[in-house]
Amino acid sequence: MVKLKILGSGREVGRTAILLESRSGEKLLLDYGVGFDENDRPVFPLHVAPKELKGIVLSHAHLDHCGAIPLLYTTYSLPLYTTSLTAELSNLLLNDMLKISGYYLPYEDVEIRKMMRNVQAIEYGESLELGSFRITFLNAGHIPGSIMTVIEVDDKRILYTGDFNTVSTELLRGADVYSVGKVDVVIMEATYALYNHPRREDVRRKFVRTVLEVLNEGGKVLVPAFSVGRAQEIMFVCAEEIPEYPIYVDGMARQAAEILAKYPRYLRDYRRYMDVLERVEQVNGWDMRKRILKKPCVIISPAGMLKGGAALFYLKKLYSDPRNAVIFVSYQSPTTPGFRILEEGTFELGAEKLRVEARVEWFDFSSHCGRRELINFVKRFSDAKIVLVHTEPEGGVKFAEYLREMNFDVEVPEIGHEEDL
Ligand SMILES: [Zn+2]
Ligand SMILES: [Zn+2]
Structure with missing residues (x-):
């Protein structure tokens, strides 16, 4: 037995x-x-x-x-x-x-x-x-x-x-x-x-439409994403569908993206992946982090549920302007800041409870x-x-x-x- x-x-x-x-x-x-x-x-x-x-x-x-x-x-x-x-x-x-x-x-x-x-x-x-x-x-x-x-x-x-x-x-x-x-x-x-997850093509199309709406109105888009897998998946979609605007990747998602580049055999289309990696810009420090927020752009950054990481810095800079957007692309567990933003439209900064004026969306890229x-x-x-x-x-x-x-x-x-x- x-x-x-x-x-x-x-x-x-x-x-x-x-x-x-x-x-x-x-x-x-x-x-x-x-x-x-x-x-x-x-x-x-x-x-x-x-x-x-x-x-x-x-x-x-x-x-x-x-x-x-x-x-x-x-x-x-x-x-x-x-x-x-x-x-x-x-x-x-x-x-x-x-x-x-x-x-x-x-x-x-x-x-x-x-x-x-x-x-x-x-x-x-x-x-x-x-x-x-x-x-x-x-x-x-x-x-x-x-x-x-x-x-x-x-x-x-x-x-x-x-x-x-x-x-x-x-x-x-x-x-x-x-x-x-x-x-x-x-x-x-x-x-x-x-x-049941919605069809992948539909999710992708609606995501792109939303991101473009925000960018065309002069807003910036923060996509909190898990470092491994999801961040790179969103890199693909943005790099190929949104050629007119800069796409940035920050935090551990950058390191994970570089690690993946060493393992062609595990990716569906390595050449496409390398094109995407070339197209997106890696954020390499605080100067750049502050500078990129001056113009419409997409920022892909961990943590996926906003529990920490560079995504929190961007949230603090973007939340108060209704032209901006925070777009979640994964499940948010009930104890996380990401969940609270989706459910209540608020987040805590120290003892303060702040209302998120930016547009908040969720897409199922499971x-x-x-x-x-x-x-x-x-x-x-x-x-x-x-x-x-x-x-x-x-x-x-x-x-x-x-x-x-x-x-x-x-x-x-x-x-x-x-x-x-
Ligand atoms: Zn897993
Ligand atoms: Zn698991």
């Missing part, structure tokens, strides 16, 4: 951590991420003893998948299997978290460096043997470098999707679902279990499957047991009920859940 234990992401979106144990007692860890509570305090998955693990597979660089991995390197060394791009991006995001976290983190840069030294770089389509596990890595289409993992152990074939997107974007090819083959168990994310894509994906695996993780409790349970009506064997385990597959 193969054992499955949910150490994190059971009925929650965040701190992903899945443990598999073979008949002979060998253990493989899939992701080990961090979550944040309502006070923005880091929350970690259930404990696992690193010396009991054969290795770790990291699906992608987002902190809700990699943010707790350095914890496993405080006293021990073990191999970390991931793409070299994910390793480099994780290094960037982990060090940034260490720098800006207002709370104590139970590891330091020493552990991040040790983690990086233990990376075993893998490629899309590659397979390897690790004790009784045979592991194959496939493109997940979620962010650059992201993987889905097929694990063969004892007599079971298990797919772990990580975060995935079956729809191609400007930046990435959709997930490689065609290479998965027949599996007994699918452990999959269901972030948008109840929600990098996850929506409900429709999740259903089409599950239909490929009618004989498999489906395990839903990385999902809101209500959404996950309702989605499972819907799938059961179609005769699927589905569960939505809670954190701590353990079972024989």
Whole structure:
């Protein structure tokens, strides 16, 4: 029997951590991420003893998948299997978290460096043997470098999707679902279990129309965006559709954009990407930051939910003029400044509560499957047991009920859940 234990992401979106144990007692860890509570305090998955693990597979660089991995390197060394791009991006995001976290983190840069030294770089389509596990890595289409993992152990074939997107974007090819083959168990994310994303072309068209309206009236546009993936996706749209105005990219999005340029094989169209990179201007300091605000322009900058970063500086400069706009391009979690601006039109500056006079918009440039894509994906695996993780409790349970009506064997385990597959 193969054992499955949910150490994190059971009925929650965040701190992903899945443990598999073979008949002979060998253990493989899939992701080990961090979550944040309502006070923005880091929350970690259930404990696992690193010396009991054969290795770790990291699906992608987002902190809700990699943010707790350095914890496993405080006293021990073990191999970390991931793409070299994910390793480099994780290094960037982990060090940034260490720098800006207002709370104590139970590891330091020493552990991040040790983690990086233990990376075993893998490629899309590659397979390897690790004790009784045979592991194959496939493109997940979620962010650059992201993987889905097929694990063969004892007599079971298990797919772990990580975060995935079956729809191609400007930046990435959709997930490689065609290479998965027949599996007994699918452990999959269901972030948008109840929600259908609008068509990508429509989102892109409406976004461009809005941005141009603002610029043509003499306003400036701030697009708060996650550093990895989303910022570059918006760079694509702006660079190709808005040739008349300057497009700036700031903060960690710049560093992430430069890292991506070193990995042509992970991008859908590398030549196009390099053209885009040439077209946008990188903001390289405070002088430039102040100077660019004098004329209509688009500024793409983290943090995506306005929790910090250069985006906050721009917000303070732009919020009071109704000609300007703040355009969100990702989900805003309820405890963030971005959410408050969308819901109430206000933000806090020290003790002051300020009203945002600038135009505020939101566009759904998701990098996850929506409900429709999740259903089409599950239909490929009618004989498999489906395990839903990385999902809101209500959404996950309702989605499972819907799938059961179609005769699927589905569960939505809670954190701590353990079972024989
Ligand atoms: Zn992710
Ligand atoms: Zn995630």
